[in-house]
Amino acid sequence: MSGDLIKLKERLKKEITESRYEHSMGVAYTAANLAMKYGLNIEKALIAGLLHDCAKSMEPKKMLQLCEKNHVEVFEVERKNPGLLHAKAGAILAKEKYDIHDTEILDAITWHTTGKPNMTLLEMIVFVADYIEPHRYKAMNLTEIRKEAYEDINKATLHILKDTIKYLEAGKGEIDKMTYNTYQYYNNL
Ligand SMILES: [Fe+2]
Ligand SMILES: [Fe+2]
Numbered sequence: 001m002s003g004d005l006i007k008l009k010e011r012l013k014k015e016i017t018e019s020r021y022e023h024s025m026g027v028a029y030t031a032a033n034l035a036m037k038y039g040l041n042i043e044k045a046l047i048a049g050l051l052h053d054c055a056k057s058m059e060p061k062k063m064l065q066l067c068e069k070n071h072v073e074v075f076e077v078e079r080k081n082p083g084l085l086h087a088k089a090g091a092i093l094a095k096e097k098y099d100i101h102d103t104e105i106l107d108a109i110t111w112h113t114t115g116k117p118n119m120t121l122l123e124m125i126v127f128v129a130d131y132i133e134p135h136r137y138k139a140m141n142l143t144e145i146r147k148e149a150y151e152d153i154n155k156a157t158l159h160i161l162k163d164t165i166k167y168l169e170a171g172k173g174e175i176d177k178m179t180y181n182t183y184q185y186y187n188n189l
Contacts, residue, residue: 026133048108055089063089114178117185158186
């Protein structure tokens with residue numbers, strides 16, 4: 001790991017809870033693994049994974065303010081539940097606080113929760129890594145999805161979206177319209 005990455009880790013550690021930090025490390029290494037498998041830049045995958053939840057400990061109101069200040073589009077569902085904004089706020093924080101200016105990395109952070117239609121490989125890798133990293137254990141079909149991630153990343157992405165929508169529709173959270181859009185896109189591939 002390069003010196004820059006070690007510094008990033010140290011800074012991040014002070015900003016988020018210990019369990020969130022462990023999760024972030026899990027996402028970083030899982031994303032790096034997937035980058036090896038699919039021939040992507042490993043360092044970009046590590047950085048995106050490491051920072052994807054960097055705004056998670058921010059107060060919801062502050063996330064909303066940060067997004068508005070930076071003219072990032074905020075949807076109605078996000079305005080009602082600013083907790084959903086940690087991905088968009090995270091991309092802003094990654095730029096302003098962690099000095100990451102690579103738009104591919106920032107976009108991967110922005111879309112890590114809902115995904116979006118026609119994701120780049122890096123976006124997809126972070127989206128999938130967030131769901132399958134080794135500390136995760138609650139989601140259904142994890143064994144199968146972990147296997148799919150290394151066989152066919154589109155298939156793993158669709159499977160995650162399908163299961164996430166099923167889970168949220170069972171009343172365990174509000175669904176971002178973007179999650180449906182992403183599901184439609186990958187279901188029609
Ligand atoms: Fe997240
Ligand atoms: Fe996460």
